[in-house]
Amino acid sequence: DPKIIQKPKYLVAVTGSEKILICEQYLGHNAMYWYRQSAKKPLEFMFSYSYQKLMDNQTASSRFQPQSSKKNHLDLQITALKPDDSATYFCASSRHRDRVAEQFFGPGTRLTVL
């Protein structure tokens, strides 16, 4: 069974619209993250959450808003979508935030903005 679920796998949106990317992890981890991978840039850190609290935000735009309704959920809401937002968005999780812990990645959501 998949340990980190991301929905949907593929997403096509029109410029200016709003979408929510879903992430659920069943690893019992208490820290979760969002990363973005585009053709122009390598994997980029976006956000980190620990115990449902935002710990780190490296995304300049407020159009990207993480939402954590449960400890094992970290969704990503993106508003006013732009073509440059086209990328694969990966959710990740780890056991601890402040201790050494490798992060495990979900399968990703590939977003295309037309």
Place this chain on the structure above:
Amino acid sequence: AQKVTQTQTSISVVEKTTVTMDCVYETRDSSYFLFWYKQTASGEIVFLIRQDSYKKENATVGHYSLNFQKPKSSIGLIITATQIEDSAVYFCAMREDSNNRIFFGDGTQLVVKP
């Protein structure tokens, strides 16, 4: 500033041989953690191995091992007895102890041929 550099864009080897992938990093932290991940053709990102900066011994997991040269800020990945299924993009990554963002290199494409 934190930075991870992988200069090898692509490497091709014959199966059952040994391959080394290079990675250098920049950090001002005295404590940090280095990781190698691979991304398969399907896009899945898989954690492989970790090296803690304070450990002198090179980490080894299965047929993956690391060549950690701290004075050179270098962390090479060595794969012995390569297999066709090792073909993937390999990412070097670093996390400083002061935060939990992981910085990734641009990746090295490994092709293992029969």
